[in-house]
Amino acid sequence: MLVHGGVSAQTQQETVSSQEEEPAAAPEPPRVQVPTSTTLDELIPQSAVEEAEDWARQGVGEPERAEVDPEAVAEAAEDGLEDAPDPAIAATLDGFEIPEPQRLEPDPDGEVLAEIDAPDLMQFPELEEFEVSDELILAFPADNDAFPERTNFLERFRTLSTVEALESGDDTVPQLAARARADEELLLEMLRTYGYYGGEVARQLSGGRRGDNGDIAGADIDPQVRFDILPGERYSFGAIDLGDLVSAPDSEELRASFAIESGDPLQSDRIVEEELDLRVALGESGYPFAEVDAPSLLVDHARNEGDLSLPVQPGGKYVFGGVQSSDPDFLSGRHLSRIARFDNGDVYQTSLQADLRRAVIATGLVTSVAVTPREIEPPEGGEPGQVALDVEFDRAPTRTIAGAIGYGTEDGLKLEASWEHRNLFPPEGALRLRGILGTREQLASVTYKKNNFRDRDQVLTVDTYASDIETEAVDARTLGLRGTFERVSNLLFQKPLSWQVGAEVLYTDERNRVEEGEPGPRQVYTIGSLFGSATLDASDDLLDPTSGYRITGFAAPEVSRSLGETTYYVRTQADASYYQEVGTTVLAGRVRAAAIVGAEAFEIAPSRRLYAGGGGSVRGYAFQAIGPRDEFGEALGGGSVVELSLEARIQTGFLDGAIEVVPFVDAGSVARSSRPDFSVIQYGAGIGIRYKTSFGPIRVDVGAPLNPTEFDAPVVVYVSLGQAF
Template identity: 55%
Template sequence: MALAAAASPALAQDRDTSAELEELIPDSAIDNPDGWAGEGVPAENAAPDALPPLAADAPLDDIPDITVPWPDEIELADVPDLEPTEDVQFAENPFEVLPVLEDGFEVRVSDTTTLVFPSERSLFPEQDEFIDRFKALSQVEALDSDEDSIAQLAARARADEELLIRLMRIYGYYSGEVLRSVGGISPGEEAASLAEGAVRFDVLPGPQYTIGAVDLGELAQADDSDLLRDAFEIRAGDPVLQDKIVEEQFDLDTALGANGYAFAEIDAPELLIDHARDEGDLTMIVRPNGKYNFGVVTSDRPDFLSGNHLGDIARFDPGDLYTREDELDLRRAILATGLVSSVTITKREVVAPQPGQPGTVDLDVGITPAPVRTLAGSIGYGSQEGFKIAASWEHRNLFPPEGSLRVRGILGTQEQLLGVTFRRNNVAGRDRILTIDAYASTIDTVAYDRQAIALTGVFERISTLLYQKPLTWGVGAEILATQESAVDVDGNRLPRETYFVGSVFGRAEIDTTDSLLDPRKGFRLGGFVAPEISRNNDIKTNSFYVRTEATGSYYQPVSERVVAAGRFRLASINGAPLEAIAPSRRLYAGGGSSVRGYGYQAIGPITADGVPTGGLSAFELSAEARITTPLLNGLVEVVPFVDAGTVARGTTPDFDEIKIGVGIGARYKTGFGPIRVDVGVPLNPGEFDSSFAVYVGLGQAF
């Protein structure tokens, strides 16, 4: 075994060191460090003004004074002047001075801001749209104030400089630069100085980058890969336009949803910019996840709205290709019933797709019911018709699904009514409605006094605010028992006569307008026909006749604020003399929805005392201009109008005496239609016509 020699202790200092270090740390300190430290500081090395040690119990006022020389007594050495070197400049303004475009095109955004672009417009063709965006987002423009300091202006200018760079990248200019000059700085000897408080940005877009590689993930594996790829209209070599990428992502997502891809996924697009190539590689991973057909619709509240009923509402049948629009339409349709406050639709795969064979997806509908009882009321007034107050109570799902019961009443100057209505929505298809209405009413007008009970049934297809249809129709039947008192030619009130009327009818309308409640363009054309049989029980006579009517309206925007509107109505009764027809079934004209300026039913043949007798034919024509005003942010319209109409005793209109009314109205637009006030004046009034008439109602006159 080998033994190692003992090592010598390491010393902090060599014994043969210099004299200066030996004086500070003698060899005795190395031999006995603790003893050397206890000897303290030699007297000759102590500070001359060292303070004596202070005992712990010494009073503070016995502490010796401490004196420190006052700064005034300290003399500082003179600092020599420094001469600037050639590569160092001293600016008088604290802001950076940058070079500018010597031959640029200046755009004065405002008194505060100027943008300068290359004079060659082809270098930056998106300039106009770029400026509009900058105006909308600029901090200098948004926060401009006469009280701003130059420092505040500079801070906002720096933010706007970053904004301009971001905007250039939106249009594909990833190497673009912005040179900023703020408030009173002269950017160069040849450039004019900016006014105090002004900002100038020189925009140097540089080259516009183009799309390099395009990676759309698994899109090529989809059954409709070519169709879907065509929907994403970005190819290699196209400009890198961020807005375009977002738009095409939306178009591709729409195409996936429209072609059966119920569970398709698209990741957010990513751009990898390569400045060496002036290109951007686009990656947007798409996972189509298979194609599907619709299965069935199920409801989590089958006793309220069953899955079968929801399937009737849907615009698709089981086995149809899945489309996202049909799914969203079903959700809107369920909300439109008014019976639910919220709807969730969850797609559930029941059959997985196979190569060349779509899978099946069911729709599970979750419903939160809304209050189903409604209490409503309205008030109307016409200077000729008087007041009318209407009220109703309705339970909108008393007979599920969507079977409502409505009780209504009218109390007015000329009319009183009490009625009960059963209505079932979405019967045998979407927006098909079955209505059965029973009512009793009394009407006392200038033309007749009627007391009646009636039962009416209608099956119809209607337009709704959710889906305005180009064609609507309705068919129905009516049974009416009425006691009516007319007047003779001398104005004498005749005894009441009892009529029993049976009728079947049909109506249809073509609608190309852009709005159900307040159209601005398009036309409507409608027709109505009703064969009727009437028995006068007092004189034991039967009459058969046919009521027909054609209506039309047209709407044309003249300018952004003016819409011209016109309408006509042509009606006729054929097959029986006027006296054989109950007064309430005859034709009349005049009033707020007819010829304004004249009283309700006041136009046409009259007795010696001015009582209208009604006729077998009627014609009406109206024209008005709906002018939007700036009042209340455009919610108020002024509507000058002219109406004309005639009623004849024969089956064809007599145009020898046409009544004309003119006037002006106001509309206040609300979410449920405009509130209307019209004042009409008759141009050729008869002996019994008033000098003007006022009408108040809801909705346009036509």
């Protein structure tokens, strides 16, 4: 048998020999030598060291081998050990022992580590693709609850993506790869903006490969990048620190304006929005000196929360204590207080301070304005302090000389000049001289105008004039004195309600241009009138409305004396217009109805009767060309009028949208009596161009009568500022 472990080969031989009892001993077989060297130095002879190359060429000599009993080897084979170890190896391992390992002491940290759960592997969610462009695809979790902000996220990314801005082309692969890396950083930053600080973005670039021979035939030549958005868990707001806001008297109301609470989903945009709301609330609640520093957000990834700090110094609560002017001889502090929309003692509001600045600019008398709050009395004993508003401005030129020359189918040739001093009678008292020389009109007028008279946006106007006007229907030479007091809308302050009241005295020598084929006799009229109007304006723009409506009512009781007879009557008029935006087109409509009640048309001076036609009436006809005519074709005027206008203001996109094309159709009817009869209706149609400027659209309309009379021109052109209605 074969003995393992510490039994030597010699021992094995002796043991085997003792078990065999042969009568005659057989000759000993040759012994097998087993190497006995156990070190590298013993295995390599000294000659190999001294003559290494010769020793390598002749080979290695037979090492000394230990003797092995062949009978022991045969016995091992008989015992079934087919894969018996090499006797040489067994001899080498003779005496080799492996010590039994000692038991280790238990590790005190082992139990703690064992209690830590192994991390769960993240399961990749099902994704839904959104094609941003041919080069760009975003994939979001298909479950919308996993990322409910994805619609807004996608729209924001479209505007910021560098890949989206890249045009398609065969040579854009390197550019696409570079921009894709930038977009990956953008997406990660956007995820953090929405509060997903643990979000991940996977980027894949594909396409743009060439064929084996270098050409692009049959290869995918359209490069494309895909981003897989894995938002992960959304962080929440942790602690909210608003500095010294609690020291404000109305801190609870101010805190409510900052609508972020602990536990709300974290989003950077909300911080910006709510900071602005808080600033507005401070400014509108009486805190002119409040200071709000930049917010800071400390994100704690262990808690999945962000602690927000927004240092606030309210600075005390104040009320208005007056207005001071830097140039009282030009615009006094008293006048500025009059046009302000607050009284002394009202709680300070930043919006009212800004409104005062706009009102000063609207006077047209200054080139620059600065309005600054100044403390005149500090808060004390729980009572608010007082601030004065210091208004500093630079004077603008106050004198204007203007002139114009032109020709129109309605007005003929006209030369106009004017001189104006806008602050000759401070504050805001203007004097204007105006003159017109033309083929159909001559005029000289002197006008006094006081803006912001006794209150904001109230205007007092006194105008005296002499004129000689020849229109399609009337030839009148008039001396007039007219005064109005009105509350008006302007380009800076469009009002929902404006009104006007006034009085007028006229001395006029006029006639119908033709009677029985000859110039009619002149007749002198002395007319006195009181008038008033009111306008409800729900439109979105004063000169170029796109939505809403306007309604205006006008009434003027008048007394007229001529040829020893006195006539009393009332002139009335109502206008209504409506505007509706449909895509890039604005549909606009207007209706007008007017009547003179209390007198027959022939009893009223020709210039006071009702007519239709012209650029602000029925386009396609001359001014005052629509109405009853005598047998000689002369317009007589009437006692009632009804007009209707429809137009479509179509955006063209030319000159960055400054050009509009406006097809229109108008209709009008004038009756001799104060009751409309619609026995004759004149129609006009045409097309116009609008060129939009910062001060309103410039209008050019070309109209033609659809059912002209023998007295109407085939085409009429109108040019003016603003829409037709």
